[in-house]
Amino acid sequence: MTRYLVNKVIWEVDRTDDGLAAFKADPSGFLDIWTGSADGGSLTGEERQAIEARDYGWLYAMGANPFLLWQFARSVSVPDEMAVEELIASFRAAVEPHGYPDFHT
Secondary structure (H helix, E strand, O other): OOOHHHHHHHHHHHOOOHHHHHHHHHHHHHOOOOOOOOOOOOHHHHHHHHHHHHHHHHHOOOOHHHHHHHHHHHHHHOOOOOHHHHHHHHHHHHHHHHOOOOOOO
16 A cells, blocks of 8 residues: 555545545545645545545545545534534544554655
């Protein structure tokens, strides 16, 4: 996993209202700019799929920064898809099985 790039992408989604709107409208299109990016490499197919599918458990297990990952999850899910309480339960269920991964970049 290219932790730096995964963290940068999920940060970029949450960084501006335009980035968040672009990701919500077309996750695949948003991620196209991170394939072959000059900014630290390129997302692998597995990384891209995990971000697009919002597979928080996989991203967490592979070392995505937990603060950035939570902000990403909250931004893309609340309030349009679920209440924050529901997201907390869902996020916790996805990440708890992975214990405490190595988050060093």
